[in-house]
Each structure stands twice: as C-alpha cells, then as structure tokens.
Amino acid sequence: MDTEQKLNILADSSKFDLACACKYQDEPGRTRGPQGRWIYPAALPSGRKVFLLKTLQSNACVNDCSYCPFNSRQDQPRCTIAPEDLAKTFMQLLEANLVSGLFLSSGVCGSPDAAMSRLLATVEILRRHHRFRGFVHLKIIPGAGPAAIEQAVRLATRVSVNIESPTAAHLAKLSQRKRFHEDIISTIDTINRLRQQIKRTCKQTTQFVVGAAGETDRDIVRATDRLYEKFDMERVYFSAYQDFHAAPSPPQQQTLFADLPLSPSRPETSSSFIREHRLYQVDFLLRKYHFGREDILFDEQGNLSLTEDPKLIWAKRHPEFFPVNINRADRWQLLRVPGIGPIGAKRILQARREGRIRNPQDLKAFQVRTATAQSYIIY
Numbered sequence: 001m002d003t004e005q006k007l008n009i010l011a012d013s014s015k016f017d018l019a020c021a022c023k024y025q026d027e028p029g030r031t032r033g034p035q036g037r038w039i040y041p042a043a044l045p046s047g048r049k050v051f052l053l054k055t056l057q058s059n060a061c062v063n064d065c066s067y068c069p070f071n072s073r074q075d076q077p078r079c080t081i082a083p084e085d086l087a088k089t090f091m092q093l094l095e096a097n098l099v100s101g102l103f104l105s106s107g108v109c110g111s112p113d114a115a116m117s118r119l120l121a122t123v124e125i126l127r128r129h130h131r132f133r134g135f136v137h138l139k140i141i142p143g144a145g146p147a148a149i150e151q152a153v154r155l156a157t158r159v160s161v162n163i164e165s166p167t168a169a170h171l172a173k174l175s176q177r178k179r180f181h182e183d184i185i186s187t188i189d190t191i192n193r194l195r196q197q198i199k200r201t202c203k204q205t206t207q208f209v210v211g212a213a214g215e216t217d218r219d220i221v222r223a224t225d226r227l228y229e230k231f232d233m234e235r236v237y238f239s240a241y242q243d244f245h246a247a248p249s250p251p252q253q254q255t256l257f258a259d260l261p262l263s264p265s266r267p268e269t270s271s272s273f274i275r276e277h278r279l280y281q282v283d284f285l286l287r288k289y290h291f292g293r294e295d296i297l298f299d300e301q302g303n304l305s306l307t308e309d310p311k312l313i314w315a316k317r318h319p320e321f322f323p324v325n326i327n328r329a330d331r332w333q334l335l336r337v338p339g340i341g342p343i344g345a346k347r348i349l350q351a352r353r354e355g356r357i358r359n360p361q362d363l364k365a366f367q368v369r370t371a372t373a374q375s376y377i378i379y
C-alpha cells in the first residue's frame with residue numbers, strides 16, 4: 001500500500017473526530033475543504049482562517065471505545081503511515097499552498113508511548129528538518145508518559161487529549177480499557193503543569209463526545225466549567241455522537257439550529273447535533289459573556305432546550321433585568337441582552353463616547369441583531 005492509499009484511509013478515518021468548530025464563520029462544518037479529501041477549513045482562536053491537513057498516523061487501535069468505528073473489535077482495513085512519508089506529503093501540500101497547518105492524531109497502535117513516538121517523530125521531522133514553524137495540533141494519547149507529553153508541548157502549537165465523557169462512570173460505559181482519572185485527567189493535568197514550567201505558548205484543548213454515554217447537558221457543562229477553571233483550557237469542544245454502525249453522512253450544512261423541527265431525514269437537525277450546538281452556545285456564554293454556571297437553565301432531566309438558545313431563555317426568566325438602557329448600560333449588562341454579543345457591546349460602548357444612540361438603525365452598524373434585541377432595550 002503506497003502513501004496516498006494509506007492517506008486515503010487514514011484521512012477518511014479522521015472524519016469521525018470532527019466537531020462543528022472545524023469550520024470558518026458561516027462556511028459548512030464537518031465538511032472537507034474544496035482542495036481535497038485530506039484538507040479541512042478551520043479558524044484559529046485569533047479568527048484567522050487556515051486549511052489543515054487532518055489525518056490519523058494510524059487507525060490500528062488496541063482500545064475498545066464503543067463510539068469509535070476503529071476500536072479493536074471492528075473489522076476495518078488498518079494501516080500506519082511512516083513519519084517520513086507523512087512529513088513529506090505535508091510539505092508537498094504546504095509548498096503547493098493547499099495547507100498551512102497540520103492536525104495529527106492516531107489510534108493506539110501498541111502502547112500509548114509507542115503511538116506517541118510516531119506522532120512526535122513526524123512533527124520532529126517537520127520542525128527540525130523542514131524548518132516548518134506553522135500551526136500543528138497534536139493529539140496526546142491517553143496514558144502517555146511525561147517525557148512524551150513534554151516533547152509534544154515543546155513541538156506543537158496546540159495539544160489535546162479528548163476527555164470524551166464528563167465522569168468516570170460515563171466513560172466506563174464506553175470503554176473498559178480507558179481509565180478516566182489515570183489516563184485522561186492525569187494527562188490533562190500533566191500537560192497543564194508542563195506548559196507552565198516550560199513557559200511556551202502551546203495551548204491545550206479537549207473534546208466531549210455528546211450523546212454516547214447517557215450523560216446530561218448539565219453533566220457536560222459542570223465538567224466543562226471545571227476544565228476551564230482548573231486546567232486553563234483554551235477551548236473545550238463538543239462532537240455529537242455518530243452511530244458508525246448506521247454509517248451516516250456528516251451533515252453538509254452546519255447552520256444555526258434554533259427553531260428547526262427535528263427531522264430524521266436531516267441529520268443536522270437530530271437531537272445530538274442540536275445538543276452539540278447548544279453546548280457551544282453555553283460555552284461561549286461562560287467564556288465570553290460573563291455568565292456563570294448558575295445562569296444556565298436546564299430542564300427537569302438536566303438538559304438544555306432543543307428549541308431555544310440558552311441566553312434567550314435566561315432573558316425570558318429574568319424580566320426584572322430588562323429593559324436595558326442602551327446608552328447607560330455597562331458591558332456586562334449589554335452582554336445579557338439577546339442579540340448583542342461581545343463585538344456589538346464593544347462597538348456600542350465606543351459609539352457612546354461620540355454621542356447618543358437613538359434608534360435601531362444606529363445599532364445595525366454594530367453587529368447587533370436588532371430584531372432580537374429590540375424587546376429588551378430602551379434608548
């Protein structure tokens with residue numbers, strides 16, 4: 001099997017590890033870029049658009065994770081690409097201006113440290129031999145040793161180990177081999193400690209599988225909040241569970257799901273994908289809108305609404321907070337208004353230094369969704 005044949009298999013395998021954040025602004029999510037099946041559009045935290053070569057180093061795996069189509073019990077074509085061959089392919093794509101970065105993960109072929117050694121060898125070749133200084137996101141294999149993790153932190157722009165589930169009890173439903181505290185939380189803690197010791201700008205992220213273990217949205221939000229507080233996470237991502245036995249196609253359009261009826265013929269409107277979208281909304285409220293966990297409202301089962309966004313629900317439950325005077329409110333108060341985000345709040349505050357805001361037409365220039373905000377503000 002040549003390098004291209006292997007990459008066809010390995011890059012296709014990586015599609016099951018896509019979150020809706022693998023997109024740029026209003027472009028479709030969970031879809032490959034126009035340049036080919038190995039290339040995905042993404043947005044860095046700075047907002048800059050990049051195209052990444054996203055692939056596995058190997059899809060052979062000793063783990064038994066029930067949500068993964070490449071677990072050890074599945075009969076799938078398996079292959080591993082050599083570090084030299086993967087680095088060479090990446091440089092060819094880079095020189096052709098088809099990609100600007102690499103997103104590299106792997107199944108656990110052998111021990112965690114053995115799998116990590118192949119990933120690290122690939123990045124080492126790119127950094128040392130080819131002098132590549134661009135973006136590299138490197139997945140850390142759960143259970144990898146401190147030496148391998150330290151090398152990853154020194155080499156990569158961003159590292160991550162997927163937490164998968166909010167608690168040990170939930171993870172036990174998905175895998176008999178992975179240990180929540182020993183393999184995952186301990187690895188996350190080691191990454192955080194090494195980042196502080198080495199004082200590099202390498203960032204850490206993680207990801208949940210949504211809907212695979214019977215967890216509630218409250219479980220995930222509680223765990224997400226702890227991850228940000230304790231481990232200085234740059235981002236927490238969410239990926240809706242996809243039943244690989246049914247082999248569904250990933251949704252072609254990642255639109256805003258509010259007010260869409262659930263439809264079995266439209267996979268992007270299934271409850272798991274809408275749950276994923278709601279969790280991203282909550283994540284932004286916690287990180288960017290000064291919401292606390294106590295401000296997030298769940299139903300009796302501990303889940304977020306599938307039909308209304310969580311910020312709008314909070315506004316409806318707190319009529320005493322409104323209307324907000326658009327010409328007097330501080331940033332925190334503005335961010336509580338449905339339809340006003342961080343950019344809109346910043347521009348409103350800037351505009352008020354030059355004069356009074358008098359009508360909805362003034363707000364439209366500030367990226368405010370005036371139709372949504374109008375019921376909650378006065379001038």
